[in-house]
Amino acid sequence: MADTFKFELVSPERLLVSETVTEVVIPAMLGEMTVLPNHAPVMTTIKPGLVTVKFASGETHKYVVFGGFADIVQSGCTLLAESASAADDITPDDLQKRIDAARSEIQEGNHHHEHLTKLEKHLYELTNLHEVLVAA
Incomplete structure (x- = not known):
């Protein structure tokens, strides 16, 4: 083994x-x-x-x-x-909701530059994950 x-x-x-x-x-x-x-x-x-x-x-x-x-x-x-x-329990729609929420938070503004950079990176990672799951 x-x-x-x-x-x-x-x-x-x-x-x-x-x-x-x-x-x-x-x-x-x-x-x-x-x-x-x-x-x-x-x-x-x-x-x-x-x-x-x-x-x-x-x-x-x-x-x-x-x-x-x-x-x-x-x-x-x-x-x-x-x-x-x-x-198997995550749908592309579930991910899209997270992506939309991240985009909304970025667009709200009033973020320190460092926080905005983290939000943009998080959005990028969610988008990549969405692409991987849709392709699977």
Whole structure:
């Protein structure tokens, strides 16, 4: 049997995953990051994107996250998401609503330059995620 580690995906609403896995691909802020057993300890921020989980059983499942943090240690990985769902439960319309809300917030103005830059980056990430899900 391949080496495994414990993976947990937690959102404020619920614990989505708490399983033994062989690999997890997370949307780290600087790009996709593959977590394997015995990974060096890392803590990273997560951008909106897909998390791909390969379970010890051989099954692969995808989840959509909307930001958060991942804490990776040799024995496991915990992803604390601002919001998360199984990818099959997210529709393009759900994402479009988030995109529209981000656009409205940008257009409201009265933002400090740094906050506006973060909002624009968030909008860009949501738009990319929308394209990935529509293409799937």
